[in-house]
Ligand SMILES: CCCCC/C=C/C(=O)SCCNC(=O)CCNC(=O)[C@H](O)C(C)(C)COP(=O)(O)OP(=O)(O)OC[C@H]1O[C@@H](n2cnc3c(N)ncnc32)[C@H](O)[C@@H]1OP(=O)(O)O
């Protein structure tokens with residue numbers, strides 16, 4: 001539905017682009033004319049994903065842990081050398097695990113805050129300094145989560161994603177002089193590889209929760225990719241600092257989904 005040249009000759013970086021939502025974003029960006037770079041922590045699955053994506057256009061990859069500034073700087077150097085510029089950064093890499101707050105230890109809290117908040121900030125700062133600020137042009141889309149009304153059962157990621165949402169509002173103002181737009185996409189429950197990482201009782205809860213989603217279905221990776229493409233495209237040229245909820249209105253109905261009760265039933269000692 002987008003014109004096939006929407007991102008023609010633009011250079012797009014998708015973190016976590018080897019799997020799930022990130023893979024779909026990378027694929028769609030390629031089909032809309034972009035050159036795409038994907039990164040994630042391990043070389044082998046990245047290479048495999050890049051091989052699949054190369055059917056759709058010019059794709060590059062480099063292993064990079066978003067929590068490691070030196071690795072991010074090495075990624076920026078590779079992009080500069082091979083592509084000369086960066087137009088769009090999609091911060092999609094992230095993850096968490098279900099846990100009740102009273103059982104979450106420092107290590108678990110820090111792991112998720114480091115990944116989803118610190119890693120996202122490091123990536124934004126480094127790519128802005130390497131490309132967007134000197135270019136006086138850039139576009140950032142952050143994938144967050146449905147934490148509008150709190151995130152019972154995943155307090156760490158709720159806090160981290162709320163932090164990213166606030167970073168987004170701040171930078172939409174601080175970096176407007178550099179012609180940098182920055183927005184968030186907040187997915188509901190999306191049928192993707194990420195969901196497979198959850199324990200069976202939580203997956204059962206997701207199935208039950210479907211009834212409480214006003215649109216009565218889970219999202220598809222394509223639903224998220226479409227939202228990312230829209231926000232990164234010139235169609236959204238007057239939109240910055242927002243969160244676009246792509247969730248079938250789940251964020252208006254979250255308390256009916258029963259996550260804390262499911263967790264209590266299998267996480268309580
Ligand atoms: C209605 C709600 C809808 C929500 C829908 C959301 C869906 C998604 O987001 S799907 C995408 C999800 N993908 C993932 O979540 C990927 C899998 N997750 C992870 O990789 C981890 O959660 C991670 C992000 C924290 C990994 O970070 P890492 O630094 O590699 O952490 P470690 O594995 O070393 O663990 C550190 C520490 O964290 C605690 N911990 C980790 N996993 C769990 C777990 N499954 N359960 C309980 N605690 C966990 C633990 O304290 C770990 O330390 P050790 O005990 O010493 O291992």
Ligand SMILES: NC(=O)C1=CN([C@@H]2O[C@H](COP(=O)(O)OP(=O)(O)OC[C@H]3O[C@@H](n4cnc5c(N)ncnc54)[C@H](OP(=O)(O)O)[C@@H]3O)[C@@H](O)[C@H]2O)C=CC1
Nearest residue numbers: 016019020021040041065066092093094189190192193194
């Ligand atoms: N699916 C869903 O229902 C929802 C998903 N989300 C978020 O959307 C994003 C994509 O999720 P989805 O595709 O479903 O899940 P996946 O688990 O398939 O994707 C997560 C990706 O992030 C990469 N990644 C994780 N940590 C790091 C890191 N420190 N550095 C670099 N890459 C990293 C992973 O690769 P590797 O492990 O090889 O590094 C993987 O490619 C995630 O942030 C997720 O939390 C939000 C709400 C709902």
